Every structure is written in structure tokens, then in C-alpha cells.
Amino acid sequence: MYVIVVGGGKVGYYLTKTLSQEGHEVLLIERDPRRVAQLSEELGELVMFGYGDEMRTLEQAGAARADAIVAVTGGDEDNLVICQIAQKRFKTPRIIARVNYPKNRILFEKFGIEHVVSSTEAILMMIEQQIPSAHLIPLAALKQGNLEIVEVDLDASSPVVGKSLAEISLPEGSCVVSIIRAGRAIVPHGDTKLEEGDTVITLVESSKEAQMRQTFIPR
Amino acid sequence: MHIVILGCGRTGSTLARLLVQQGHSVAIIDKNRDAFRRYLGPSFRGTMIVGLGIDQDVLKRAGIEKADAFLALAGGDNTNLTAAQIVKTWFSVPRILSRVHDPLRADAYREMGINTFCTTDLVVGMLMDFIQDRPWERKTIEYLSQPVRPEVEF
Numbered sequence: 001m002y003v004i005v006v007g008g009g010k011v012g013y014y015l016t017k018t019l020s021q022e023g024h025e026v027l028l029i030e031r032d033p034r035r036v037a038q039l040s041e042e043l044g045e046l047v048m049f050g051y052g053d054e055m056r057t058l059e060q061a062g063a064a065r066a067d068a069i070v071a072v073t074g075g076d077e078d079n080l081v082i083c084q085i086a087q088k089r090f091k092t093p094r095i096i097a098r099v100n101y102p103k104n105r106i107l108f109e110k111f112g113i114e115h116v117v118s119s120t121e122a123i124l125m126m127i128e129q130q131i132p133s134a135h136l137i138p139l140a141a142l143k144q145g146n147l148e149i150v151e152v153d154l155d156a157s158s159p160v161v162g163k164s165l166a167e168i169s170l171p172e173g174s175c176v177v178s179i180i181r182a183g184r185a186i187v188p189h190g191d192t193k194l195e196e197g198d199t200v201i202t203l204v205e206s207s208k209e210a211q212m213r214q215t216f217i218p219r
Numbered sequence: 220m221h222i223v224i225l226g227c228g229r230t231g232s233t234l235a236r237l238l239v240q241q242g243h244s245v246a247i248i249d250k251n252r253d254a255f256r257r258y259l260g261p262s263f264r265g266t267m268i269v270g271l272g273i274d275q276d277v278l279k280r281a282g283i284e285k286a287d288a289f290l291a292l293a294g295g296d297n298t299n300l301t302a303a304q305i306v307k308t309w310f311s312v313p314r315i316l317s318r319v320h321d322p323l324r325a326d327a328y329r330e331m332g333i334n335t336f337c338t339t340d341l342v343v344g345m346l347m348d349f350i351q352d353r354p355w356e357r358k359t360i361e362y363l364s365q366p367v368r369p370e371v372e373f
Contacts, residue, residue, distance in 0.1 A: 053297060055323045077273060077297040081324070089327060104273065107301065110308060 004029065004066045006052030006082050007073030008039050011098060011119065015070065016046055027061050053081050055089060068094035076104040083113045149177070150212060152200045157218045166190035171211035174204035220244070223286045223312075225272035225302050226293035227251075230318070232258035234290065239265050246281035248272050249293075272302040275309060288314040296321050303333050 001024045005012050008030030016028040020043075028043065029052040030036050036049045050057035052071070063069065069086040071079035079097045086092040096115040099105050108116045154161055160168050165176055165188055179186045180199035186192065194200065204212050220243045224231045227249035235247045236259070245265035249255060255267045270277030272293055283289065289306045291299035299317040306312050316334045319325040325337035348355035 053324070054321065055327070075297065077295065077301040080301050081297040084331075085324075085327060088331060107273070107305065111304060 001025070001067040002062065002065060003027075003068045003070060004052075004058070004061050004063060006069070006071045007079075007098075008032070008035050008047065009072065009074060011072045012070075013039060013043075015072065016043060020046060029057060029061055053078055053085065055085060058082075058085065058090060063090040063092060066090070066092050068092065068096065070096045070098075072098040074100060076100050076107070080104075080108060080111065080113070083108070084111065087112065146206045148204055148206050148209065150202050150204050150209065152202065152212075152216045154194060154196060154198045154200060154216065156196045158194075158196075158216055159218055160194050160216055161196050162193065164191050164193045168194075168215060170202075170215060171204070171208040173208050174202055174212055177201045177203050220287040221246070221282055221285055222288045222290065223278070223281045223283050224248070225289070225291045225299070227254040227258055227267070228292065228294060229258065231290075231292040234292070235259065235265055236263065239263070244282075246286075248277060248281050272298060273305055275305060278302075278306065278310070283310045283312060286310075286312045288312065289316075291315075291317040293318075296324055300324070300328050300333060300335070303328075303335075307333065 003019055003024055003026050005016050005019075005026060005028045008028050012028055012030070016026050019026045026046055028039065028047045029050050030039060030047060031049070031051050033049055036047055039047045048061060050060070052058065052073070063086060069082070069090075069092045071082040073079055073082070076099055079099070083095045083097045086095050094115070095113055096117065097108050097113050099108060099116050099118040100120060102118055102121045105116055105118060105121075170176070176188055178201040179188050179192065179194070180201065181195065181197070200216065202212060222238055222243055222245050224235050224245065224247045227235070227247050231247060231249075235245045238245045246268060247255075247259070247265055248268045248270055250269065250271055252269045255263075259267065266281065268277060268281050270280070272278070272291065283306060289303070289312045291302045293299050293302070296319045299319060303315050303317040306315050316336060317328070318338060319328070319335045320338050322337050322339050325335040325340070329335050345355050
């Protein structure tokens with residue numbers, strides 16, 4: 001594959017390096033000459049000085065034969081225009097944009113840029129997963145699709161404390177995999193009673209996570 | 220008329236002052252508060268809004284929903300083109316125009332249905348007229364008379 005990356009910040013740099021190591025042909029376009037000099041020391045010929053939003057630069061970079069163009073500059077307007085030019089003028093088959101402000105994602109989608117990545121959103125999501133105050137911690141999203149392993153800490157206020165698993169109505173498409181009690185993992189049965197201080201490990205469809213939250217956590 | 224202008228540089232601010240002077244309602248958006256202080260000053264009777272022109276909430280605060288015209292005159296071509304597309308897509312403003320310095324980009328977006336005017340083409344045309352002894356100053360002189368000049372205290 002021939003991939004053109006526009007924007008030589010951290011994202012552009014690592015992307016170029018990784019793609020090149022994986023055996024792809026890559027060209028990184030950067031508009032700051034000092035940054036170009038810096039990047040060239042490591043990436044050599046893979047770096048080109050130029051304005052990636054100018055058609056002439058893209059043409060020189062061989063946009064017409066590129067399999068993909070990835071716009072990862074720090075400016076959302078710049079990324080949008082780069083993608084639109086690639087799409088309309090060069091008919092590039094795959095176009096990927098980075099969105100810096102999550103609020104702008106809708107623009108890219110509305111204007112037909114199919115693949116949008118937002119590091120801000122990704123980081124936010126990771127932070128949300130780390131916040132224990134929510135009581136409910138997604139441990140992992142299972143690779144093949146829509147299932148998540150979710151951990152719930154029960155305190156005295158939880159409406160399920162004192163009940164057996166059979167008495168709790170779990171959302172459809174979910175189950176309790178294990179209960180961690182006093183540092184030991186239990187394989188639970190229907191008659192296993194939940195206690196204060198238990199950590200309940202559940203397997204749940206991602207779309208049911210909110211319902212799961214309602215089951216275990218007091219409002 | 221209510222007119223929303225993006226970009227309080229020399230062009231945006233001069234146009235804003237001219238429009239207010241002619242009795243129109245004007246809201247001008249710039250990401251930098253200092254731009255208003257520098258180009259418009261405290262006597263300006265339009266609305267000045269600090270914010271990004273590609274933010275729909277900022278555009279709404281500028282009254283885009285009832286605007287008769289939107290003029291994108293920010294420094295960057297991409298900002299103007301993005302803002303114009305947003306206004307065209309989400310709001311029904313009868314007149315939308317973007318300033319674009321890069322002639323190729325101006326053409327490309329014109330083809331995509333975004334109204335653009337290219338400063339490079341305009342100025343080059345004017346200079347060609349000047350060189351060939353044709354009238355070249357157009358209407359600028361009659362519009363940009365004293366009253367719309369920034370107030371400067373000497």
C-alpha cells in the first residue's frame with residue numbers, strides 16, 4: 001500500500017514509522033521546515049516538506065496513486081480540507097482524518113469522511129474506565145465484538161446485597177461470571193448470596209452496560 | 220439586514236464598520252479578543268463574539284439562524300471553507316461567501332458548490348489593469364471613505 005500522511009506531529013511520526021516497518025510505502029508531509037529537519041534525521045526520505053492542503057504538494061507526493069491519505073495535523077479545519085481535496089480531486093480510495101476536538105467529529109461524518117479517529121475521545125474513554133467512583137469498571141472489551149467484562153464493587157447501599165443471584169434480574173445478554181470475596185474468586189450459583197464488599201465480575205453486551213449499572217448500583 | 224462576519228482582521232473589521240454605519244445589524248466572530256480591541260475599538264455598535272467560527276454554538280450566538288449573509292474572512296483558507304460548509308449545511312442563510320487566498324482551493328470548492336472569492340485572482344486582475352492604464356481602483360475608494368477608518372488618536 002502507498003500511504004500519504006499529512007502532519008508530522010507525534011501521531012504522524014509514529015504512524016509513518018509503524019507503517020514503514022510493516023513494509024508499506026509511506027510519505028509524511030510536514031509544513032514546518034525545522035520539524036522536517038528533525039523528522040528526516042530518523043525517517044530520511046520518508047519525509048517531505050510542503051503544505052499538505054495544497055493541491056500541488058499532494059500531486060508531487062503522488063496523491064493520484066495513493067491507496068490512502070491520512071490527515072493528522074493539529075487543525076481540524078486543515079484535516080477536513082485535506083480529506084476533501086483527496087476525495088474530490090484525487091479520488092483516493094481510503095481517507096482517514098484525525099479529529100482534535102470531539103465536537104468536530106460530526107463535520108467529518110456529515111461531509112463524507114468515513115474514517116475519523118479522535119485521540120481526545122479515546123483518552124476520555126480510557127479515563128472514564130479508570131474512574132472508580134462510577135462503581136462499574138469495564139475491564140475489557142472482548143475483541144470479536146460487543147461483549148464487555150465489567151467489574152462492580154458492592155457497598156452496603158447496593159440494592160442487591162443480601163439477595164441470591166437467582167433473585168436478581170440481570171439484563172438479558174449478561175451473566176455473573178465470578179464473585180471476588182475476601183480476596184478469593186468464587187464460581188457462583190443461583191443460590192449464592194451477594195454480600196457487602198463483594199466484587200462482582202459480569203459479562204455483558206456493551207449496549208446493556210447502563211442497565212447493568214442500574215441493577216447493582218443505588219440511584 | 221443581519222450579517223455575520225467571521226474574522227476580525229482588516230477586511231472583516233472594515234466591512235463590519237461600514238455595514239453598521241449603513242444601518243445594518245452586524246455580529247463579528249474572532250478567536251482572539253485582542254482583534255476587536257485592535258481593529259474595532261469600544262465605539263463599535265455591532266456584536267463582538269470571541270470563539271471559533273467552526274463551532275455551531277458560536278455561530279448561533281452570532282445570530283446565524285436569522286442572518287441574511289455570512290462572510291468568512293478569517294486568516295486561514297481552511298477555516299473559511301469549513302465555516303462556510305457548516306453554515307450551508309446546518310443553517311439556512313441566503314448568502315454565504317468565503318475568502319480564499321489559494322486559487323486552486325477556491326476553484327475546487329466553487330465546484331463543490333461553496334461560494335468563494337479568491338483574493339489572489341482579484342489583486343492580480345487589479346494589478347494587470349493598473350499596468351495597462353485601465354481603471355483599476357474599482358469601487359473601493361467611494362466606499363472606504365473617512366467614516367469607516369479606525370479611530371486613531373494622535
